[in-house]
Amino acid sequence: MKVWPTLIRRELWENRSLWIAPTAVAALIIGAAALSLGSINFNAIPVATRAPNFSRGMLPASVWGIATVIMLVGAIAVMSYLLDCLYAERRDRSILFWKSLPVSDGYTVLAKFALGLVIAPLFVYLLAVATHLVCSAMLLLRQGGFEFLSRTWGNGIWFSIQGDLLGRLVLSLIWYAPLAAYLMLASVLSRRATMLTAVLPPLVLALAERLVLDTTYLGAFLLHRLAPAGLSDVTEPQLWLGLPVAAALLFLVVRLRRYRDDT
């Protein structure tokens, strides 16, 4: 009996795009790098003509560039997963099978949330790290660019960049926890189009506020929460206040799933 790993594996059997989509993008990046590295020879650029920080700037740019593309695809996959995860089981009626087994609604919801908000993003992060390593290795092999690499990798700068990236990722997971829980709420409530269920109520409320009170507090607040604000500052109270909100939303999701197929 390994309940948690089993629950996560079950999610991955159903939602293969969670790992296939970012992996495919990583493969594309590696492929593109393999093609382009052949045509640029960094070692051929005379040292004198290089900007002073040329090679120092190259490394963070390549790390962030690769990570941004892969993580963007990962984020889209995660959002569509969270929107679908409690709706699909009702659409295909398999909820009656899942509920015939001794797995509580709490376990089910938490496993889905943990996969979407923690496990999948960490996988995507590791994928980005691996992709960068592969691209670097190709640079080394293709160009014999040992001199170039040793300069850029020196002083553990690669590790500090990756560490910085990981720190940003963790902060954004905390920042977006309420959004993830909200998407699950839309999923458990939705009867047809999950996307509409998620987008329509806040949109209507924000418009109503604009029309009735002629203010835009709600809209501004929602945009603020959607934008990657507050990610650089750990002391930002909103960052941490989101966690109890996410917990409350998850609690609601668990309660709703309980009798959800009951019509």
Added chain:
Amino acid sequence: MTAIISATGLSKAYRGRKALDNVSFSVAAGRIVGLIGRNGAGKTTALKAILGLTAFQGELRVLGKDPATERDELMREVSFIADTAVLPKWLRVRNALDYMQGVHPNFVRARAEEFLRTTEIRMDSRVRELSKGMVTQLHLALVLAIRARLLVLDEPTLGLDLLYRRKFYDTLLNDYMDEERTILVTTHQVEEIENLLTDVLFIEQGHIVLDTPVEDIGQRYSQVLVHPDQLAAARALKPFHERSLFGRTLLFFENQPAAQLEALGEVGTPTIADLFVARMQQTQQEAA
């Protein structure tokens, strides 16, 4: 005799319409109980309440537990097949076994594998590649491998051909049933499970209209096949139902001494299907 299920004053309304209206019954260990009723009679609602899938009023104990609050523990000892095709299409047979093994403390994988070997189902098939009959076999394989005390079946053979239906119930009787196990089954196809049931519960418009062990039906109910010339005499004994059969009339009686009936024609015990039809029409007449 321990009650596996005991319901007292069970009620449930959907938007004002009463699906279950103050229903009480109990199911003893080792029985195979047929919950029989028409569409919308309240069968599925009763099952959902028993399985903790719906909120209800009244007192309900399943294996000594309250399905509303102790559902997770309860489901370790209760297994459930809802009408066919609730296994997700993307699931591989092998992964279905992996999953059960991972989450169910009473699942015996070897038993499921043993049963699957007798079928044409391959381990690496996905549910979407299986025929409807095979999906039901797979579900049955999963359920048979659970050491459960109560098995709840809701129209388990709906839409299957005769061969699979027969196989399904044969397997259930031969490989699953023993004195410690109890089955509660709902179906439209009463004729098919008549010989299997030990008890019947007829449900109509949210009420239990008959609750009896099958072996008592013969003592309580009788049917007589009567020639037209004796029909008037037979009707004088107040049958509760009649239907014509090859120029003769089949009359149904409750608590009527056999000696009296034998003078009128061929006496027998009504089938559960006949009894069901008779009961339903009786309820309708009373309502009218």
